[in-house]
Amino acid sequence: MGEPIVHYHWKADPEGDLLAVFDEITAGVTHVGTSHSIAIMKSYPGEMTQRPTLSPDPNGKTFIRVPAPGRLKELDAVFEQTAGVRRPTSACEPLASYRSEKPRSINDEGLELLIFRISGTMHGADTSASIGKALRRAVMSVLGNDAPPAVHGHNGRKHVGWLPLPDVGHSHATGRIVGVGIMLPQGLDTEQRHVTMRGIARLHDLRLPDGRLAQLLYPAPAQRLPVALTRKTWTQPSTTWATVTPVVLDRPPKKLTDDRVCNALSESLHFAGYPKPQDIKVSKFSMFRGAPPAFRVPAAKPRYHALVRFQESVVGPVIAGRLRYFGVGLFRPLPQLDMGSAP
Numbered sequence: 001m002g003e004p005i006v007h008y009h010w011k012a013d014p015e016g017d018l019l020a021v022f023d024e025i026t027a028g029v030t031h032v033g034t035s036h037s038i039a040i041m042k043s044y045p046g047e048m049t050q051r052p053t054l055s056p057d058p059n060g061k062t063f064i065r066v067p068a069p070g071r072l073k074e075l076d077a078v079f080e081q082t083a084g085v086r087r088p089t090s091a092c093e094p095l096a097s098y099r100s101e102k103p104r105s106i107n108d109e110g111l112e113l114l115i116f117r118i119s120g121t122m123h124g125a126d127t128s129a130s131i132g133k134a135l136r137r138a139v140m141s142v143l144g145n146d147a148p149p150a151v152h153g154h155n156g157r158k159h160v161g162w163l164p165l166p167d168v169g170h171s172h173a174t175g176r177i178v179g180v181g182i183m184l185p186q187g188l189d190t191e192q193r194h195v196t197m198r199g200i201a202r203l204h205d206l207r208l209p210d211g212r213l214a215q216l217l218y219p220a221p222a223q224r225l226p227v228a229l230t231r232k233t234w235t236q237p238s239t240t241w242a243t244v245t246p247v248v249l250d251r252p253p254k255k256l257t258d259d260r261v262c263n264a265l266s267e268s269l270h271f272a273g274y275p276k277p278q279d280i281k282v283s284k285f286s287m288f289r290g291a292p293p294a295f296r297v298p299a300a301k302p303r304y305h306a307l308v309r310f311q312e313s314v315v316g317p318v319i320a321g322r323l324r325y326f327g328v329g330l331f332r333p334l335p336q337l338d339m340g341s342a343p
Contacts, residue, residue: 118178271320
């Protein structure tokens with residue numbers, strides 16, 4: 001059984017006697033949907049007494065039938081035709097999309113991660129930057145002069161993330177890139193999102209740095225996927241995260257002592273939009289089997305693997321450092337660990 005009390009809220013205050021009119025209408029409502037759903041309805045002014053759980057959103061993943069103009073006329077016509085015996089599919093009751101308003105973790109607002117399987121390549125995670133840049137070039141080639149700032153990365157603060165996804169973290173992991181994730185930034189305006197999605201939808205092949213063509217496939221809904229191609233692998237809320245590819249420090253210290261490197265890495269995370277971690281441990285090697293050592297990832301600046309713990313849960317993807325938009329500085333969530341005993 002679900003919660004028997006349901007609240008609906010409109011961001012408008014009724015004027016004059018409108019609330020009394022609502023009450024007269026709702027007093028005559030005996031059920032919702034079918035006669036099995038007995039209901040008592042009441043209208044009130046003011047704000048809701050509790051936080052909403054669903055809100056209208058054109059990009060939402062939850063769908064609810066809502067009345068559209070002409071619905072009352074349609075119901076009258078259906079009743080006359082069927083004497084109320086059956087309820088045919090409605091033309092004036094479309095599905096509207098809503099987003100879940102569950103208690104949020106940090107960075108959990110408007111984030112989208114589109115994941116594609118990649119075939120025809122044996123590139124490893126140490127080539128993430130070159131694969132990520134090739135992916136951006138491919139979308140820019142499709143869009144041409146229509147490419148928005150979020151795609152080409154100039155004259156804008158919001159950037160699409162082009163994230164190669166390697167196979168790491170299990171006993172047979174090889175570190176091979178098995179997919180790519182395209183991360184749309186938070187708060188991307190409707191026009192930029194529309195143009196970007198249009199370009200992504202037309203993308204089927206990817207020209208690799210070695211000149212070969214790889215194929216990009218969007219997984220079918222029921223398809224069984226490797227862990228690396230599962231969205232929650234990169235987005236699941238957690239306070240503890242570890243790097244799959246090393247973070248290239250935005251502002252490396254002059255002396256690379258452990259304390260100064262940890263501070264610089266904390267600044268890179270903060271600069272990327274995340275809170276500064278409570279604890280950081282840096283290393284040349286990732287905690288994930290199959291991930292490349294830091295020194296194998298080409299970069300002009302110092303780079304380090306890291307294990308970090310935030311005070312509050314953070315929703316991914318978590319990316320940090322100079323090459324973060326191309327998958328270098330990519331983190332994965334970990335179970336809660338005792339940082340004091342972590343390697």
